[in-house]
Amino acid sequence: MNPPLTNLTKMMRTNPPTETSRLLGIQEVAARLGVSRRTVERLVASNELERIKIRGRVLFRESEVESFIELHANP
16 A cells, blocks of 8 residues: 655655755745745735645745746836
8 A cells, every 4th residue: 555645745746856946944935035934924825825845844946936026026
């Protein structure tokens, strides 16, 4: 019998890692966005920013954060 898939395993199957893929912690995401940790949590709750949970840790794909920044950058 196979063990259940973890979030990381599911992510790896749907989005295989690349040489540049990296996971960021919530504090690092907050720093990159120039917002508080709570604001990052609100972005996750409103489905504006996708997160991954691994053993209780909330992590973010660096590429996802960069895409979010580009999408919301002021022209």
